[in-house]
Amino acid sequence: MSKSVRSTPLRRIAAWCAALAVAFSPVVGLSGAVAAPAHARTAPAADFTAQVRSIEHATGRVELAGTGPTGGSVAIAVDGADTVWTEVRDGVWSAGLRVGPGPRVVHVTSQVTGETVDLPVEVLGLLPPTWVPTIDPFTRTITLEGSGVSRPARYVVTDDGEPVADVVAEAGAPWRAVLRDRAPGRHDIVVERVFDGTVNGIGRDSYELSGAAEVGTASASRETRRTTLAGRAPVGTTLRFADASGPVLGADGEPLVATTSTDTTWRAELPFPETVRFHRITVTTFDDGTPIGTTDALVTVPIAITGSVEELADGSVRLSGTGEPGGVVALETASGTPVDGADGRPITAAIGRGWELVVPRATLPGDVVVARQRVQGVEQGALRLVLPRLPVRPAPEHGDGPGAGPGVSTGNHRAAPQVTAGRITAVPTGRLAYTGDDPSVSLGVAGVLLAAGLGGLAGARALGRRGAHRG
Known part of the structure; x- marks a missing residue:
């Protein structure tokens, strides 16, 4: 092997200019895209050039290319590594060598012209690309967001081997890829980070995209006699419903179907269950007629309110019954106006094991x-209770009279047997059906009159016997 020929001053200046031009060439960095393998240019055979074609940072492999006199040899040297020789064929040459980490200078010398080109390179210590995934089964998207590297880079994303995204990030800038229209099921994601002319890092991960619907609202109303389900589901899907009795049917006798809207939301009104306390409903998602997921919704059916009326000795009325624990019972007039107590606030009672209100009849x-x-502010049925008639009394003086008895009190009592009372129903109170009067009053008066009549009859008979004896 011959030694390098010292170049003339003019050639040395030209060589240094070429080295600077190659060092800052966009082939080493990226400018919106990865540098392609480079043959410097179509040049006369006597021209000698050298440039970096790619750097594989994980292994330190540096690929070089250039032009030179055909048949000549090119020596490539770098500190800490053996010199690599290659031959110029058809006016071009290429070679590769391993370079240690950190900044280095590769010296490329033509053994024909004696020119030397110095190429600065830097091998980076890199980890595979990482990212934060966001999985949205309802919009059918997988979003990847990661941090960049100190060089402009491309990120090529494949899903199960199919290219689905290709994004470019500036030096040091984060990157983001949105994978749309993903089908339910498993997705094997691979991200290749490309810069400095080759792939420099590969990341892999797998995600499961569910097709099941989300049920955000599940409630039953004794007021509307309907069960309401609502939530989100994958765009473009339909939903069907089933319970322990089989498919839930609509008013037309066909299976009830709900369609997901473009904003991924859905809503369905189902028949009210009359005989269960906890109603389990299975929601199945269909995509083009194929089931892709199921979700179970558990609906708590509120206990129907029950009630009765009892007249107390002091003229007050005790209203009591059962209902949904945690609910509230409020009194209203027949027209729906709240009934207020002496404090001006609506008369209400919390439901525990039952509910109870003691109210002056005049109130x-x-x-x-x-x-x-009402349960959590939602109306859940009502009862219509028949009251004892108001007594007719003289006008009150100094605060005496109807309404002057004890105020409204609340409490709980042992729960009475439950009855189905979704609609407003009347509860009998033991009064006369026509007048509403208490029958004990009339019966008492009749008893007194009968006793007086029998006493008078007995006296008359005694007087008659005494007169007959004297005669």
Whole structure:
């Protein structure tokens, strides 16, 4: 092997200019895309050039290419490594060598012209690309967001081997790829980070895209006699429903179907269950007629309100019954106006094991009062309770008279047997059906009159016997 020929000053200046031009050439870095393998240019055979074609940072492999006199040899040297020789064929040459980490200078010398080109390179210590995934089964998207490297880079994303995204990030900038229209099921994602002319890092991960619907609302209303389900599901899907009795049918007798809207939301109104306390409903998602997921929704059916009326000795009325624990019973007039107590606030009672209100009769207007149940602010049925008639008394003086008895009190009592009472129903109170009067009053008066009549009859007979004896 011959030694390098020292070049003339003019050639040395030209060589250094070429080295600087190659060092800052976009072939080493990326400018919106990865540098392609480079043959410097179509040049006369006597021209000698050298440039970096690619750097594989994980292994330190540096690929070089250039031009030179055909048949000549090119020596490639770098500190800490053996010199590599290659031959110029058809006016071009290429070679590769391993370079240690950090900044280095590769010296490329033509053994024909004696020119030397110095190429600065830097091998980086890199980890495979990483990212933060966001999986949205309803919009059918997988979003990947990762941090960049100190060089402009491309990120090529494949899903199960199919290219699905190709994004470019500037030096040091983060990158983001959105994979749309993903089918339910498993997705094997591979991300290749490409810069400095080759792939420099590969990341892999797998994700499962569910096709099951989400049920955000599940409630049953005794007021509307309907069960409401609502939530989100993959765009473009339909939903069907089933319970322990089989498919849930609509008003037309066909299986009830809900369609997901473009914003991924859905809503369905199902028949009210009359005989269960906890209603389990299975929601199945269909995509073009194929089931892709199921979700179970558990609906708590509120207990129907029950109630009865009892007249107390002091003229007050005790209203009591059962209902949904945690609910509230409020009194209303027949027209729906809240009944207020002496403090001006609506009369209500919390439901525990039951509910109870003791109210002065004069506080309750009319012949009936409505006890309405609300659970978490939602109306859940009502009862229409028949009241005892208001007594007719002289006008009150100094605060005496109807309404002057004890105020409204609340409490709980042992739960009475439950009855189905979704609609407003009347509860009998033991009064006369026509007048509403207490029958004990009339019977007492009749008893007194009968006793007086029998006493008078006995006296008359005794007087008659005494007169006959004297005669």
